[in-house]
Amino acid sequence: MSSSTATQPYVPKTRVGKVTDYVDSRVGGSTIVKEFGRKIFPDHWTFMFGEVALYTFVILLLSGTFLTFFYDPSMAETTYEGSYLPLRGVEMSVAYASSLDISFDIRGGLFMRQVHHWSALLFVAAVAVHMLRVFFTGAFRKPREFNWVIGCTLLILSLAAGFTGYSLPDDLLSGNGLRIIDGVMKAIPVVGTYLSFFLFGGEFPGTAIIGRLYVLHILLVPAVILLMIGLHLFLVVLHKHSQFPGPGRTNTNVVGYPVGPVYAAKAGGFFFIVFGILAAIAAAFTINPIWNYGPYDPSPVSAGTQPDWYIGWVDGALRLMPGTIGNFDFEFMIPFPWGTNALPLNVLIPALVPAIILFTLMFAWPWIEAWVTKDTREHHLLNRPRNAPTRTAIGVAGVTFYCVMWAAASSDLIATHFMVSLNDVTYWLRVLVILGPILAFMVSRRISLALQRKDREVALHGRETGRIVRLPHGEFIEVHEPVDDYKLYTLTSFESPLPELPTPGRNGKVSRLDKVHGRVSRFFFEDRVAPVTPKELAASHGDHHEEVAGAKDREAISSR
Amino acid sequence: MADSSHGTPGTTVAVGSTGRQLDEFDNPGLPPHRPRLADRDPRAEKRAERQVALLFAISVVGTLLFFVGYFFIPLDQTIERLRLQNLMLGLGTAFAMLGIGVGIVHWAKTLMPDHEVTEDRHDIRPESDRQDAEKIVNDILDESGIKRRPLIRNTLLGAALLAPLPAIAIFRDLGPLPGNALKETMWDAGVRLTRDPSGTPIRAADVTIGSAFHVIPEGLNEAEHKLEEKAKAVVLLMRLDPNELNPSPGREDWAYDGIVAYSKICTHVGCPVALYEQQTHHLLCPCHQSTFDVEHEARVIFGPAARPLPQLPIEVDDEGYLVASSDFQEPVGPSFWERG
Numbered sequence: 001m002s003s004s005t006a007t008q009p010y011v012p013k014t015r016v017g018k019v020t021d022y023v024d025s026r027v028g029g030s031t032i033v034k035e036f037g038r039k040i041f042p043d044h045w046t047f048m049f050g051e052v053a054l055y056t057f058v059i060l061l062l063s064g065t066f067l068t069f070f071y072d073p074s075m076a077e078t079t080y081e082g083s084y085l086p087l088r089g090v091e092m093s094v095a096y097a098s099s100l101d102i103s104f105d106i107r108g109g110l111f112m113r114q115v116h117h118w119s120a121l122l123f124v125a126a127v128a129v130h131m132l133r134v135f136f137t138g139a140f141r142k143p144r145e146f147n148w149v150i151g152c153t154l155l156i157l158s159l160a161a162g163f164t165g166y167s168l169p170d171d172l173l174s175g176n177g178l179r180i181i182d183g184v185m186k187a188i189p190v191v192g193t194y195l196s197f198f199l200f201g202g203e204f205p206g207t208a209i210i211g212r213l214y215v216l217h218i219l220l221v222p223a224v225i226l227l228m229i230g231l232h233l234f235l236v237v238l239h240k241h242s243q244f245p246g247p248g249r250t251n252t253n254v255v256g257y258p259v260g261p262v263y264a265a266k267a268g269g270f271f272f273i274v275f276g277i278l279a280a281i282a283a284a285f286t287i288n289p290i291w292n293y294g295p296y297d298p299s300p301v302s303a304g305t306q307p308d309w310y311i312g313w314v315d316g317a318l319r320l321m322p323g324t325i326g327n328f329d330f331e332f333m334i335p336f337p338w339g340t341n342a343l344p345l346n347v348l349i350p351a352l353v354p355a356i357i358l359f360t361l362m363f364a365w366p367w368i369e370a371w372v373t374k375d376t377r378e379h380h381l382l383n384r385p386r387n388a389p390t391r392t393a394i395g396v397a398g399v400t401f402y403c404v405m406w407a408a409a410s411s412d413l414i415a416t417h418f419m420v421s422l423n424d425v426t427y428w429l430r431v432l433v434i435l436g437p438i439l440a441f442m443v444s445r446r447i448s449l450a451l452q453r454k455d456r457e458v459a460l461h462g463r464e465t466g467r468i469v470r471l472p473h474g475e476f477i478e479v480h481e482p483v484d485d486y487k488l489y490t491l492t493s494f495e496s497p498l499p500e501l502p503t504p505g506r507n508g509k510v511s512r513l514d515k516v517h518g519r520v521s522r523f524f525f526e527d528r529v530a531p532v533t534p535k536e537l538a539a540s541h542g543d544h545h546e547e548v549a550g551a552k553d554r555e556a557i558s559s560r
Numbered sequence: 561m562a563d564s565s566h567g568t569p570g571t572t573v574a575v576g577s578t579g580r581q582l583d584e585f586d587n588p589g590l591p592p593h594r595p596r597l598a599d600r601d602p603r604a605e606k607r608a609e610r611q612v613a614l615l616f617a618i619s620v621v622g623t624l625l626f627f628v629g630y631f632f633i634p635l636d637q638t639i640e641r642l643r644l645q646n647l648m649l650g651l652g653t654a655f656a657m658l659g660i661g662v663g664i665v666h667w668a669k670t671l672m673p674d675h676e677v678t679e680d681r682h683d684i685r686p687e688s689d690r691q692d693a694e695k696i697v698n699d700i701l702d703e704s705g706i707k708r709r710p711l712i713r714n715t716l717l718g719a720a721l722l723a724p725l726p727a728i729a730i731f732r733d734l735g736p737l738p739g740n741a742l743k744e745t746m747w748d749a750g751v752r753l754t755r756d757p758s759g760t761p762i763r764a765a766d767v768t769i770g771s772a773f774h775v776i777p778e779g780l781n782e783a784e785h786k787l788e789e790k791a792k793a794v795v796l797l798m799r800l801d802p803n804e805l806n807p808s809p810g811r812e813d814w815a816y817d818g819i820v821a822y823s824k825i826c827t828h829v830g831c832p833v834a835l836y837e838q839q840t841h842h843l844l845c846p847c848h849q850s851t852f853d854v855e856h857e858a859r860v861i862f863g864p865a866a867r868p869l870p871q872l873p874i875e876v877d878d879e880g881y882l883v884a885s886s887d888f889q890e891p892v893g894p895s896f897w898e899r900g
Contacts, residue, residue: 010689035624038677039679040677040678040679041659046677047856072791082638083635083637084639084784085637088751093746103637103897104637104642105635107635107645108649109632110642110646111646111650114646114650117808143684152662176831178785179830179831180590180830180831180847181831182829182830182894183826183828183829183830183831183893183894185885186894186895186896186897187829187894187895187896188897189897190897191897192896192897193738193742193896194737194738195896196738196896197735197736197737197738197741198731198734198735199662199734199735200735201734201735201737201740201786202736202741203785203791203792204788204791204830205787205788205791206735206788208734208735223639237895238684240681240686247587247588247589247590247591248587248588248589248678249587250587250674250680252680252681253678253679253681254678254679254680254681255590255676255677255678255679256676256677257674257676257677258677261668261672262668262672262673262674265664265665265667265668266664266665266668266669268664269660269661269662269663269665269667269668270661270665271665272657272658272660272661272662272664273652273657273658273662273665274660274661275657275663276654276655276656276657276658276659276661276662278825279651279653279654279657280650280651280654280658282611282646282650283646283647283648283649283650283651283653283654284647284650296786296787296788297757298790298791298794298832299756299757299774299776299788299790299794299829299832299834300832300834301826301834301835301846301847302830302846303844303846304833304846305847314845315848317846318828318829318848318864319849319863320864321864322863322864323828323850323863323864323865323866323867324860324866328868329824330866331866331867331895333900339900340900341898341899341900342895342898342899342900343868343894343897343898344894344895345862345897346864346865346866347829347894349897350760350864378684379735380681386645399722411849412846413847418714423862424865426862428886431582472601484850485585485588486588486591488585489585489586489587489588492584492585493585493587494582498769498821530585533584533585534583534585535582535583
């Protein structure tokens with residue numbers, strides 16, 4: 001088709017060829033296929049979490065679009081006349097009535113609602129687990145720092161998407177959730193009351209909030225998520241995927257399967273698997289039965305209610321914070337010349353401080369760690385979590401902090417389920433939210449180091465075969481089988497940085513920052529297990545007899 | 561990673577910070593490919609092919625199941641029928657999707673080549689590109705003249721800083737200013753206490769010791785902003801033995817013969833404090849478990865709330881019905897800056 005420039009114009013012969021050529025010569029498909037058709041993607045089961053996040057988002061878009069065709073985000077009062085008999089004749093908002101209609105009068109509507117809700121829960125979970133994978137394997141290191149930040153932003157956006165959607169049915173449960181948001185917002189100094197009035201269009205609950213959340217939920221938040229996903233994937237292609245260390249894998253290559261056909265088939269097939277599993281869950285497990293809750297009314301509330309899981313940690317923090325300790329009152333009354341102003345720290349501290357701590361550390365972590373290691377190299381090989389013991393321990397501490405708060409959101413259910421005092425559950429969790437992360441840090445660092453020692457042991461002395469041999473003089477030994485070169489390389493090819501001591505600068509003095517850095521570096525790397533070296537392995541072969549396996553046993557035993 | 565030749569050339573490495581081993585194992589390269597069953601045995605290959613086809617066939621069955629559920633299970637206003645239809649639609653979709661998905665993955669894992677391939681990584685930013693880009697940027701800046709003409713630059717900066725302000729200001733009408741709204745409720749002297757939600761007035765004689773009522777002000781159900789008023793005005797009414805109450809000076813006449821009324825809106829973040837423990841005379845907020853002691857003017861005895869629930873002063877009118885003797889003496893609900 002582009003005969004004017006080509007010396008020998010290509011003339012397609014088949015019909016398919018003609019169509020392909022028509023498109024190709026206009027969009028440059030050949031170049032794209034050449035670039036991506038055989039691009040290599042490393043394979044590991046932990047790389048699937050990001051895929052799950054992407055696929056659940058696609059499913060959210062599909063099921064959500066269906067729901068928008070029937071949902072009406074109006075807070076106007078109406079009387080329910082639909083199919084669900086217990087609520088017939090009850091006054092409610094149009095939004096709640098249309099949610100009931102989707103559930104009871106639109107065929108497949110309940111299924112779509114359940115697919116949408118379950119996908120939302122899985123979406124946030126997949127994003128979170130994907131981030132944990134990236135964190136614990138060190139995939140955020142240079143050159144991927146910005147992509148980590150985009151990922152953090154996506155996590156916040158996924159929470160925003162979840163929360164704005166949660167309130168849309170305008171049922172009693174989500175209404176009480178909004179009421180809590182309103183209460184937290186009002187606690188913000190100076191501007192809190194105004195923020196609340198602007199968000200709700202006046203006094204809580206008003207008649208504006210559902211429509212506003214709807215626009216955020218179906219337009220603004222998903223649009224920004226899409227944009228961020230685009231950037232995220234663009235950078236993944238630009239950087240090429242990271243890979244776990246192992247035989248044949250280096251920092252300058254990518255080992256895996258080509259996009260066409262294997263990777264495309266596996267990843268494409270996985271979309272259908274994720275969809276299928278979500279459909280099965282939505283078929284069998286009821287989620288958010290809004291007809292049981294009734295329309296929003298500021299007076300009733302049901303006991304034992306739970307927010308969606310991803311909001312649980314903030315709700316739990318709100319529960320854990322004591323309003324007063326002894327005579328110390330966390331609600332401050334600050335006298336000003338114009339009068340007294342209230343600063344309810346009993347609300348502000350739990351609502352903001354844990355989130356600020358976690359998100360600040362999360363966003364800044366690539367740079368914090370780069371400052372500690374003073375490492376400016378590119379890293380395309382991942383760490384096995386055990387080989388970065390301090391980072392792993394800090395991650396586990398963060399997860400523990402989060403999980404204790406999350407558990408606190410179910411403190412009443414824990415109390416009723418295990419028949420213990422609600423107050424005691426809260427007291428224990430208050431202790432755990434402080435002590436838990438510290439203990440988790442110490443324990444998980446020890447476990448990492450122990451696993452490294454086990455790796456060393458295996459590399460040096462081989463695998464325990466479980467075969468016990470009795471030597472002529474009566475001693476019993478277990479036969480160890482040496483690991484092969486590939487396994488040996490996997491076990492030994494990691495870095496174990498040494499702590500960096502502060503060194504005097506140009507003026508011969510050690511700056512304060514250097515001292516701090518030296519201390520942090522020691523904290524990170526003082527306890528370390530060095531990888532086995534060939535020399536050590538040779539030495540261990542010299543004075544051991546156990547590593548010999550199979551037919552060499554007899555020889556080894558008799559040579560003793 | 562342990563091989564020093566794998567670092568990016570030209571980057572600096574802090575000495576001593578990496579613990580790099582001088583003595584390390586050579587990378588043995590990719591392990592030899594191990595053929596799968598289907599690679600060696602044509603019968604296994606044929607079997608895998610049939611399995612994939614069977615999985616795709618299961619998908620077809622799933623799609624049909626969906627249509628059976630959609631068209632042949634009419635909804636009849638019972639929740640059982642709805643559940644059955646939901647189950648059919650869901651399982652149909654699940655089989656339709658899983659059949660395709662598992663089929664494709666099985667195909668890829670058993671029949672497509674499983675040789676791992678190695679590809680080189682490229683520099684993210686080759687030095688030659690950096691130099692070219694630097695020159696281009698400099699040319700652009702130069703041609704635009706923005707460096708040479710500070711007047712243009714500074715006025716543009718000023719204009720660009722101010723221009724977004726209207727975009728913020730235009731949101732001013734999202735809501736009215738708070739004014740006194742949070743400090744006033746529907747309660748006033750003489751307003752009857754009525755049952756929630758029916759709105760029937762409560763006679764003091766009907767309130768037996770140990771009982772509790774959910775209360776709204778008379779006329780709330782007809783109010784223009786019903787939900788907003790209700791969100792502030794809901795009250796819990798309880799009768800205790802008058803000797804068990806410990807009113808502070810000035811509040812002795814806020815109760816009527818052991819009947820006390822407290823705001824139902826939690827002073828923590830505003831949930832309804834809906835649970836009354838009859839034996840202990842404690843009020844419990846089910847959201848965050850703040851617990852209030854009715855015997856001591858609803859002071860906080862547990863949980864995250866820091867302030868007692870505001871008490872509504874009540875008395876009895878000529879006909880024996882409970883009425884408020886005034887509005888709350890302090891704002892109800894969660895704290896806010898202007899609360900003072």
